[in-house]
Every structure is written in structure tokens, then in C-alpha cells.
């Protein structure tokens with residue numbers, strides 16, 4: 001039997017990666033929009049029957065289960081929108097973070113968050129207790145991981161934060177991500193078999209670069225060096241839901257640049273977020289792709305809420321916009337950036 005040489009399999013991997021990324025854009029985004037409305041309607045219809053019901057289909061999906069803590073991995077089936085097929089670590093073991101330290105970013109220690117996220121196997125990562133994790137370098141995630149902060153107060157803060165680069169099936173839920181700093185100019189491990197040199201990182205809260213099937217839910221995000229959640233470079237199949245964002249200038253950049261046409265495949269759902277105090281602009285700022293911005297509560301912005309360039313489709317539905325009490329900042333949308 002012929003065993004492919006390592007160089008051949010690496011070559012095949014390179015050959016396949018762009019195809020996989022392209023494949024995950026759905027041909028008819030309006031169908032996904034329709035499904036989102038169906039699930040919102042269904043949750044609303046159940047309000048009378050379920051005492052736990054909120055009308056938010058994502059929350060009602062897991063919070064109505066009194067044993068959610070025993071059935072944590074069911075959360076993976078609760079997403080809506082373009083990121084709804086992100087399974088994260090649903091089919092893997094539970095891994096408990098017991099150690100908030102980040103001692104060695106090339107050889108991370110078992111028990112730490114970094115040790116978990118670089119593994120090749122799917123993992124559902126939870127926390128033994130409340131903790132603040134100040135990372136030394138970006139947390140470079142491997143595919144098929146969920147970071148589930150439910151049941152503990154977990155802060156990722158004061159250092160570089162989360163990077164989702166050329167990987168797939170990531171769920172980030174229930175974390176407080178704030179005061180994220182630039183990192184880089186360092187060796188960092190991204191899998192059991194590989195570490196590499198990282199140039200300067202942006203200082204995003206969650207940076208998605210060529211990532212697909214990503215769901216960021218129920219996080220609070222504030223005050224980072226660059227974006228709170230940025231998705232660029234061919235990323236798609238993303239849902240950003242139920243987050244609370246405050247105190248930040250350039251909130252969400254979706255699309256790398258006007259000339260980076262591969263972002264035409266970008267499809268993102270932004271749903272049930274609260275955009276609050278101290279936000280300035282880019283909530284989000286979109287390029288090229290299809291963006292469903294639905295049922296968000298915009299209570300504060302200083303320049304504008306939603307912006308776009310390079311021919312994006314922005315489908316804004318059911319949002320509440322409370323404009324600031326200042327001339328020249330009253331407009332929700334902007335295309336003059």
C-alpha cells in the first residue's frame with residue numbers, strides 16, 4: 001500500500017484549504033435569513049408555554065433545560081444564522097481549565113487554556129472556577145473547540161486575546177474579553193506538531209482570519225487595541241450573537257479591504273447583541289459579503305452604527321437604534337469611511 005509522503009499530504013492540505021473555505025458560503029443567503037425568522041417566531045410562540053422562555057431562540061434552546069450543566073455540549077445545536085453549523089467541540093471530551101496561567105506559549109502546560117485550544121482532537125473547554133487569564137501571546141486556536149464560560153466568571157484580559165486563523169468549527173461562549181493588547185514578535189504554538197513565528201498581532205478581542213463556521217455568543221467585549229470582533233481574509237459562516245459590547249472605537253470590521261474580493265464569500269449573522277456605552281463606529285463595518293443584522297439593541301454610538309463599502313449586502317431587520325443626542329452623529333449608517 002502506498003503511504004503518502006508527508007510533503008505530499010501537506011501539499012494536498014494546501015490544495016484543499018481554499019476549496020473548503022469557498023464551499024462554506026451558502027448559495028442563497030435569503031434562505032438562512034428566513035430560517036432565522038422562523039426560529040425567532042417559534043421561540044415567541046412558546047413564550048406562553050415555557051416559563052423559561054424569553055423569545056430569544058438561542059437562549060431558550062439551552063436555558064430551558066434545568067440540567068444544562070450536565071448537557072453542555074447541546075449548546076452547539078442552539079446557534080442560528082450563518083454560523084449555525086459550527087459544532088465546536090461537541091463531539092469531543094470535556095476539558096477543564098484549572099490553571100489560569102500562560103507560562104510557556106511554545107510548550108503550554110496541561111490544565112491551562114492554551115494547552116486545550118492547540119490540541120488536534122475536538123474539545124469542549126470549561127473552567128473549574130472564576131479566573132482571569134492574562135495571555136502572554138495570542139491564543140491561537142485549533143479547529144473543533146468550544147470555550148464555554150458558563151458557570152464561572154472568566155476574563156480574558158490585559159494581554160493579547162483570541163485568534164481564529166485558518167481553522168474551522170469554533171464556539172466562544174460566555175467569556176469576558178477586554179483590554180486586549182497587541183502581541184507578537186514571538187514563537188507561539190498552534191498545534192501539537194507546530195509552532196511558528198508570529199509577527200505583531202492587532203490586539204483584537206476575537207480575530208477571525210480565514211476562519212469558517214464560527215459562533216461567538218454571550219460574551220462581553222470592551223476596550224481592545226484594535227477590533228472587538230474582526231473577521232477578514234475569506235472568513236465566512238459566522239454568527240455573532242447575544243454579546244454585550246461597550247467602550248470601544250472600531251467595534252467590528254467584517255472584510256479585509258475593498259480590493260480583497262475573496263471576502264465576497266463572507267456571510268455573517270449579527271443577532272441579539274447589545275451595543276452599549278462608549279462605542280464609536282463600525283458596528284459593524286462591512287465589505288463585499290452578505291450581512292444579516294437582526295434584533296440588535298443599539299443604545300449608544302458616537303459616530304455611526306453600521307457602515308459599508310465595496311458593495312456589501314447589509315440586511316438590517318428588527319434592530320432598535322437610539323441615536324446619540326448630538327448633531328452629526330444621528331445617522332445610523334455611513335458609507336463615507
Ligand SMILES: *[C@@H]1O[C@H](CO)[C@@H](O)[C@H](O)[C@H]1NC(C)=O
Pocket residue numbers: 034035037038041
Ligand atoms: C414571523 O412572524 C411574523 C409576524 O407574525 C410574520 O410576518 C413572518 O412572516 C414570520 N416569518 C416566518 C419566516 O415565519
